Every structure is written in structure tokens, then in C-alpha cells.
Amino acid sequence: MKLLEVKNLKTYFDTSKGQLKAVDDVSFDLDYGEALGLVGESGCGKTTSALSICRLLPKEGKVYGGEILLEGSDLAKLSDDEIRRHRWKDISVIFQGAMNALNPVMNIGDQIAEAVMLHDGLSKADALKRAGDLLELVEISRGRVANYPHEFSGGMKQRVMIAMALACNPKVVIGDEPTTALDVMVQAQILNLLEKLRKELNMGLILITHDLSILGETCDKIAVMYAGKIVESGTVADIFENAKHPYTKKLIGCFPNVEKEKRIPDGIKGAPANMLHPPAGCPFHPRCEMAAEQCRVEIPQQKKAGTSHQVACHLAEV
Ligand SMILES: Nc1ncnc2c1ncn2[C@@H]1O[C@H](COP(=O)(O)OP(=O)(O)O)[C@@H](O)[C@H]1O
Ligand SMILES: [Mg+2]
Numbered sequence: 299m300k301l302l303e304v305k306n307l308k309t310y311f312d313t314s315k316g317q318l319k320a321v322d323d324v325s326f327d328l329d330y331g332e333a334l335g336l337v338g339e340s341g342c343g344k345t346t347s348a349l350s351i352c353r354l355l356p357k358e359g360k361v362y363g364g365e366i367l368l369e370g371s372d373l374a375k376l377s378d379d380e381i382r383r384h385r386w387k388d389i390s391v392i393f394q395g396a397m398n399a400l401n402p403v404m405n406i407g408d409q410i411a412e413a414v415m416l417h418d419g420l421s422k423a424d425a426l427k428r429a430g431d432l433l434e435l436v437e438i439s440r441g442r443v444a445n446y447p448h449e450f451s452g453g454m455k456q457r458v459m460i461a462m463a464l465a466c467n468p469k470v471v472i473g474d475e476p477t478t479a480l481d482v483m484v485q486a487q488i489l490n491l492l493e494k495l496r497k498e499l500n501m502g503l504i505l506i507t508h509d510l511s512i513l514g515e516t517c518d519k520i521a522v523m524y525a526g527k528i529v530e531s532g533t534v535a536d537i538f539e540n541a542k543h544p545y546t547k548k549l550i551g552c553f554p555n556v557e558k559e560k561r562i563p564d565g566i567k568g569a570p571a572n573m574l575h576p577p578a579g580c581p582f583h584p585r586c587e588m589a590a591e592q593c594r595v596e597i598p599q600q601k602k603a604g605t606s607h608q609v610a611c612h613l614a615e616v
Contacts, residue, residue, distance in 0.1 A: 299370050301502045302328040302351075302389075302470050307364035309343075309350045318573050320346040320359070322526035328470065328502040333493070335513035335534075336506045337549065338523035339570050344506045345394070347523075348472045352389055353381045368470070386417040390463040394475040397455035400447040406433070406458055407443025414465045432461040436491060453484035457491065464495070471496070472504040477512070489516045510549045514538055519606065522546045525571040525581035528600075532607035542603050542614040544586045580612065588613050 309321040321343045328334050336344050349355045351366055351373070366373040368388060373381060393399075401409055410429035414420055420428060430440035436457040447455060456476065463471055473492060477485040489505075493516050496503040505517060513520055514534055521531040522545065530543040541547045548566045568585035571577060580598050583589040592612045600608045603616040 300327045301330050301369060303367040305365040307350060308362040309346050309359060310362050311359045313358060315574055319526050320573065321350060324528055326521050326531065328504065330502060331497060331500040333496055333503040333505060333517040335517035335520040336504060336523060337510045337513060337520060339508055341570050341573065342523040343526040344523060345474055348391055348474050348506060352385055352391055386468065387466045388468055389470040390468040391472045391474060392459050392463045392476045395479055396459040397452060400455055402447050406445050410462055413462045417466045432465060435464060436461045452480055453487060456480060456488055468501060470502040474506045525573060525576055530609045532604065536604055536607040542609040543611045544588055545582050
């Protein structure tokens with residue numbers, strides 16, 4: 299049995315301008331100790347996917363269909379009260395910019411202890427001991443429990459957020475752009491830490507990012523999202539060495555390769571699809587140099603391009 303299986307997830311926002319299909323028939327799975335990278339430009343539905351899994355959507359957002367199977371049982375069927383018991387204990391999220399949410403007037407140990415007490419029902423003394431253990435887990439000396447957030451660097455604050463996410467030994471951790479606000483060196487340290495922890499603790503990790511280049515060394519597999527759909531998925535090697543979708547190819551071309559000659563990333567021409575009025579056919583066709591008539595009218599279905607490699611493009615050769 300897989301640790302997590304998301305099948306045909308559909309999450310829509312009912313807005314004053316109409317229904318917006320932020321996540322439209324998305325499927326992926328995750329094993330114990332495995333890391334999945336979910337990548338795509340801003341607005342493609344990454345955060346909405348994460349929020350759907352933990353049932354943290356704003357009220358205008360709703361899961362209209364699909365299954366979210368955690369060790370075989372469907373989280374989408376649970377009541378709000380029941381899902382609360384899974385949050386933090388089974389699945390926890392590190393949100394984008396979470397480190398800025400630390401309370402400036404409370405020391406780090408008390409803040410972690412508070413999270414531990416809330417979710418695990420430990421006594422204050424036990425929770426404080428656990429806070430020290432958690433700091434050590436994220437490679438901060440336990441003596442720092444008495445420090446306040448302003449005494450920590452950005453990278454250390456983000457480690458504290460990771461410590462909090464791990465407080466109740468979750469089986470799945472979702473990091474939503476966990477390193478986007480950090481400089482490159484610190485970003486690499488945090489990613490290494492997440493990599494080490496998911497292997498040590500045998501937890502599943504979903505790493506959400508707009509930056510494909512960070513996924514090569516941190517993930518086992520990658521799902522590329524465009525306009526609410528997964529357009530290509532496969533192992534890191536499938537994606538980096540054998541990308542089939544024109545969008546994935548563009549994303550790869552988007553970051554400079556330091557080993558080859560220096561290259562200025564050219565970006566992807568055109569804007570992401572308007573999700574309220576997505577184009578007919580393949581949502582990427584207005585930006586795709588290869589687009590043919592079929593691409594303008596028919597939504598491409600997933601095709602198998604290898605054992606674990608799938609692509610949704612009419613023109614991809616598989
Ligand atoms: N509360 C909301 N109300 C209406 N639309 C929303 C809301 N939150 C997100 N969206 C829309 O859903 C789409 C997906 O957003 P999001 O999941 O945040 O993308 P990503 O995390 O990939 O940048 C976007 O078009 C965004 O504008
Ligand atoms: Mg997001």
C-alpha cells in the first residue's frame with residue numbers, strides 16, 4: 299500500500315467571476331521515505347493541491363472530486379473534526395514564508411513546546427524537552443530554546459518551522475516553497491536537511507516549488523503542473539534527461555547550467571493561462587511553438603512514456 303495516493307483531485311474556487319478550476323484532475327502518489335517535487339509557475343495550483351490534502355482551503359475553495367488516500371483511507375471523506383486529528387500527526391505542512399509567522403515576543407523553546415502540547419497533549423516539562431530534541435534534529439543546539447526569533451537568522455527560523463512540522467512525527471511533510479525566501483547557500487542547507495530527515499525518519503516529502511533546478515538533488519520523482527493539471531511526471535532522470543512535454547523542456551531551459559557555458563535563462567514567453575477562462579484544448583498551446591490544430595481543440599490525456607514516466611501532450615513521442 300502506498301503512503302499517500304491522490305487520485306483525480308478536483309479543487310475549484312467559486313469566485314464572483316465564475317468557477318476557477320485551480321486543481322483539475324490531479325493524481326500522484328508517494329511512498330514511505332520518498333520525495334516528490336511538485337513544480338510549475340506561479341498560479342498553476344501547487345498550493346491549492348497542498349491545502350486540499352490537509353483540508354486547509356479558504357471557504358470559497360472546495361474539493362469537488364477525487365480521493366486522498368492516506369495509507370489506504372480516504373481523507374476526502376472525513377469530517378472537519380476527523381481530519382483535524384490527522385493534521386500535524388500524519389500530515390504536516392511548512393508554508394511559504396512560515397518563518398515570518400514566529401511570535402517575536404515568545405522564546406523559541408516555548409513556541410515549539412506550545413505546538414507540541416497542542417497536538418500531542420504532553421505536559422509542559424515534556425514538551426520543553428521535546429522542543430530541545432526537535433531543535434537538535436534540525437541541527438540547532440538545544441541551548442537555543444531560550445532565544446527569541448530576532449536572535450535567529452532566516453535559515454535558522456526556517457529550521458525551527460521544520461522542527462515544528464516534525465513535532466508529532468508525521469508520515470507526510472509538505473513543504474510549500476520552503477526555501478524561496480532564503481539566499482542560495484542557506485536554501486541548499488535547508489534542502490539538504492529535509493533530504494536527510496525524510497530518509498532518517500522514513501517520511502514522505504512533497505516539495506513544492508516554482509524552481510525546477512532545486513529538485514534534481516532533493517527528490518526521487520517530479521510532477522510538473524500547468525494550469526491546474528499535471529502535464530508530465532516521472533523520475534528525476536525521466537524529467538531532466540528525457541523531458542517530453544514542451545513546457546517541461548522550457549522549464550529546464552529556464553535555469554542556467556553552471557557546468558556548461560554560462561547561459562542567460564530565457565524564461566518562458568507569454569503568461570500562464572488565465573485560470574478563469576482557460577484556453578480550449580491543451581492549456582499550454584498558446585505558448586507552445588509546436589502547437590498544431592489538435593492542440594487547440596482537444597485536451598491531451600496522459601500517455602505512458604516509460605515505466606514511471608507520463609506525459610499529457612498530443613505531440614510528445616512516446
Ligand atoms: N482564495 C482563492 N479564491 C479564488 N481563486 C484562488 C484562491 N486561491 C488561489 N486561487 C487561484 O487558484 C489558482 C491556483 O493558485 P495556487 O494554488 O495558489 O497556485 P501556486 O501555488 O501554484 O502558485 C490561481 O489561479 C489562483 O489565482
Ligand atoms: Mg503557491
